[in-house]
Each structure stands twice: as structure tokens, then as C-alpha cells.
Amino acid sequence: MAEQLTVLLPGGAASPRCAGVLEAALAGRRAEVLTRLEAPLHGRRLLFVLSLDEGGVNHSVSDLLAALRTHPGCLEGCVGGVLTDAPGDLYTKAAGRELALAANLAGCAFVGRPLVEGTGSLRNFTVQARNAGCSLDAAYRLAAADLGSRVLAFSPPRLARPRLLVLHASSRATSNTLALWGLVRDRLGDRCDITEIGLRNGTLEDCAGCPYTTCLHYGEQGGCFYGGVMVQEVYPAILEADAVVLLCPNYNDALSANLTAAINRLTALYRTASFADKAVFAIVVSGYSGGDIVASQVAGAMGMNKGFWLPGRFCMLETANDKGEALALPGIGERAERFAENMLCQLL
Template identity: 45%
Template sequence: MKEKLTLVYPRCEDVIRTKRLSALLEEVLEPYEVEKIETVDALHPLQNQRIIFAIPLGISGINLEYFRFLKKMRIDPTFFDGSVGGIIIDGESELYTKSVARGLMFTANKGGCSFPGRAMVEGTKDLLNYNIQAMRLDAGNLTAYHVSAKEMVKRVMAHQQMPKKRGNILVLHASNYSTSNTALLWDMVKEQLQYCDITEISLRNGTIQDCSGCPYRMCMHFSEKSSCYYGGVITKEVYPAILACNAMVILAPNYNDALSANITAFINRLTALFRTNQFYQKYLFSIVVSGYSGGDIVAEQLISALSMNKTFRLPPRFSMVETANDPSSILKVAGITERASAFAQGMMDVLVEKKQNE
């Protein structure tokens, strides 16, 4: 009996522009029993399902039916509860595919959808993004595109939660605890966590040097030792803690609608460890606090850098996104205690075995 899968495929009226994506889907989804949803009127809450979102963008990066889908998804905060998803984006330019994908992943995740690591496959105009994979496969770029999609769908279908008797959580931050609303919010969450061992590492005050782009062979040499040429806190503390943990929490205050310099440097330096250690079995969480707005932009940067790229899995509602400007003002935000408690419970739901977490 074929496994069931739901294909969310916003209709594009120009059949010629969807030809490449349609051919890919026909091949990749052939082993499954597929329910296809092509119009917003047919879109309904998709709970406890395996879902592939396939979005044809054309040259403009705009699919009008997709935006109708997106509106419907964002209105219902439980739209995807219990579901697991993957995303295929196909466009006719070198632009827009990833920005659309990470926005979609953020929205679906807020609605309760989990994503395995590398749950996004994109096809740009000339498929130049598959040059390396094609070389490794000794095949053309189109074949590499199809192979990547097949592997991603298999990860979606096989994805399961991996709770343990105790969660092992690594928290990375570059915050000044005396003034940081993000750190204060994490303390509120941490107080509610049970059956979890927590390691916190600061990346402040010149303790981290950014990646300078070593030659591949040099990077691999150090990677094989779970190390990096530039050493420091990254190799002495962060790398061992990542290998030991089953969840990583990034405290990410919104600086100019971007991750802070030290958090960005950490992500860049993570490449050396990633070359020989992938992170499909590790969860990513984040706490993002903005002084004004734009927290979703920062959360989406974490999605693309650490889940789409570095293979961390996204649990449902992986990021707590809040707004607070003045020091300690997060404590006065309406409903913040309840939301912090709910976020902590969501962490425990995926990290800790149910009999412990009752």
C-alpha cells in the first residue's frame, strides 16, 4: 500500500511555465498516494499529514494563487498541527526562490508544521545551484535537481520525533544580560523547562573570529578532527557542545533586521564541523526580540542558514518572536509569561519522553 502524501501546488495558469516542475513532481511523487490541492477554495487545515509544498514562481517570483494560500495559512495558528512538510520551489530566474521558500517555511512552522533538515529544494532558471551535486553524481544538473527532490521527500516521509529521557540543550548568545530583553525572555522560558540539561555559551567580547574561507582541503583537514584553523571558543566549547546536544537554541536579538555579527560568525564557522558531521538529528529553536519590528526576517535567516543549509530539524513553532525596546520592557509585554510557558512546553514536547513530560 502506498504511503499518503498531500501536495500543496498553487495553480499557475501558464502550463508552459510549470512544465519543468510538473515533470519533476510526476517522477518524484510516483511512489506515493497523492492528494493534490491547487486552489485556495480546496485548501483546508492539513493536520497530522505529510505535505509537500510545490510552488511555481515563473520569472517574476510571483504566484498569485500562492499568496491566496499564504493568507489562509496565516489566519489559522493551528493550520498544520502535527504535520511534517517539505518545500520545492521552481523559478525562471536566479532570484526569489529561497526568499519565497523561507517565508513559506516560517509561516507553515508557525502553524504547527515540522520540517526535517534540508526540507527545501529549489530550481533556479539554469539550475546552476546544482553544479556541485551534478559533479558528484556524474550527471546533468536537471538529474541532480530530481535526485535532491527525491531525497528530500524521503526525509519528509521518514521524519519522526526523537524524544529522550532528558533533553540536552545548547544555548548560544552574544547578549549583555544586564540589558538584553532576549536574554530575559530566555530566562522566563528556562524557568519552565524540566528534565533538560542546559549549556549556555556566550559569544561576546571578541571571543569569536569569523570564517575567512580556508581552501577546501585545509577546512576538511581540521573538520576531520572536529576543529577549525581559527580555534578559540568555537572549537574548544561550541563544537563539542553541538555534537553532544540534541537541541540548539539561538538567542537572536534583531539588529538592523539581521542576526548579530557574532551569531553570524558562529554560523559561518559551523561549516568546518558540518563537513564531517551533519545535524539531521538535532532540533533548532530560537528566541528573537525586536525593538520595533522585523523579527520574522531574523527567524527566516535562521531557517535558511541552519535548517535549509546546515540540516537542523525544525520542531513546530521553533521560534518565539516578540517585540520589546527599552531594557526589561519584555517583562511588561501583555501575555508574555503565558507565551514563554507555552514555548517551554513545546520544547519539552519534542525533546523529552512523554512519560517524563507529564
């Protein structure tokens, strides 16, 4: 276990509640508090603390985002978590996702469930407080302390031969995203076992929000009320995989409907199986722009909600519109090579 947390508290100011929660998270631990990113922080265990105002804004957070985005590799080898706090019930998750993507592209890995949010009402801790038999405020502090522990304890699994599960909902005849995956797959060589599952042709029912007890019942049996390809193919493959690779064309600045449905349907499995030792990667292709929005959705849905860990630089982001255009992009072979090598570096 790492011995010290490095806390990045942009601007150095925190609301009284946020300061108290941070104190609880650091209790009994060695910690260094930085108020800005002035130099590379390689190999650190990081806790980003974002104290927002009523509008969900902290101008020092914007400065931190700019520093991360303009200094690739400045967080190489780091492992992180994020604590966001605001007086209102909005913007905490959006701020956390934006920060996590910027830090990840700068080289920082994130543990599964890396975000602890303190909304104004703290009603987002209702279930945790009930389970722990404590107040909402106490549940918030417990979650922050747990996040600090998990960031310090996390050790990325090292695998002799990683098992990759590739999920997509694209047509091989026209998909730039699948074409890019082909480049990456070729560069992975024979160092991984790869399973590909296509989720097309109306084979996938979306989650309909079954009652918790129903979802838990089916999850305990390794299934889901709606069955189908998710239960027959995806659930077993998820359980066997060391990493999931999502192939994500940008549809209206969002994940495709079938990929979204697949992530939603993981809830039944997530109730009974931990994904904390499973990584997630993504290849995102936009026709025009907005790849960062889709990448943030993947980080939020798979990492912050379903608990997969996020390797540093987990996503490959490209822009291509016409059929075949992706393979003709300048330097695409070198970028595919770097992405494949990063996948192997994170897993082997």
C-alpha cells in the same frame, strides 16, 4: 514511514520543468495533490511546491501564505519540505523561506535541508551533478526525490532528558532577549540539561571561506583553522546537544554579528557530522519590528543550510525596546509558558 505525501501546489499550475520534477519526486509513491488550503491538515506529510514566474511571483502562493498566517494550528503535527522552481536565478530561496516560516508557525515541522530549489540555470546543482556524475537536470530530480523520501521517513527524536545548547551574544545587564530566555528556562524546570555559551568580547573569528579541502581537513579532526571558542566549546557542545536554542536580538533586521559568525563557522563541523537529528529553536526580540525577517534567517541558515530539523512553532517572537521592557509585556508569562511547553512537546 508515512505512506502518503500530500502535495500543496498553489493554484494547481506548474511550469513544464517543475511538473516533471514533481513527477520524479512522486514516482512510486501514493500522493494527494491539493491546489489550496481549504481545511486543517493535521498529521500529514507535506510537500509544498511553488512554481514561480520570471518575477519570482505566484499569486496563489500569496493566498496560501495568507491562509497559513490567519489559521494558527492548521498544520499541527505535519512534517514538510519545500520545492521551489523559477525561470530566473533569483527569488527561489526567499520564497521557500517565507513559506517555511508561515507553515512552521501554523504547526508544521520541517526536516533538515527541507528546500530544493530549481533556479533558471540550475547552476545551484553544479556540485551535486558532479558528485553524482549526471546532468544538472538529473541532479535536480534526484534532489526532489530525496526530499520526498526524507519527508516521508522523518521521525522526530523522542528524548527522555533533552540536552539543550543555548547560544547568545548579549549582555545580561541589558538584554531583553536573555531576560525572556530566563522566563522560558524557568518554565522548562528540571526536564532538560541546559548548557549556555556566550559569544561576546571579540572571542569569535568569522569564517573566511577556506578552500573546501582545508575546511574538510579540519572538520575531520573536529576542528576549524581559526580555532578559538568555536572549537574549544561550541563544537563539542553542538555534537552533544539534542537541540540548539539561539537567542536573537534583532540588529538592523539581521542576526547579530557573533551569532552569524558562529553559524558560518559550523561549516567545518557540518562537513563531517550530520545535524539531521538536532532541533533548532529561537527567541527573537525586535526593538520595533521585523522579527519575522530574523526568524526566517535562522530557519534558512540552520535548517535549509546546516540541516537542523525545525520543530513546529520553533520561534518565540516579541517586540521590546527599553531595558526590562520584555518582562513587562502583557501576557508574557503565558507566552513563555506556551513556548517552553512546545519545546518539551517537540522533544520529549
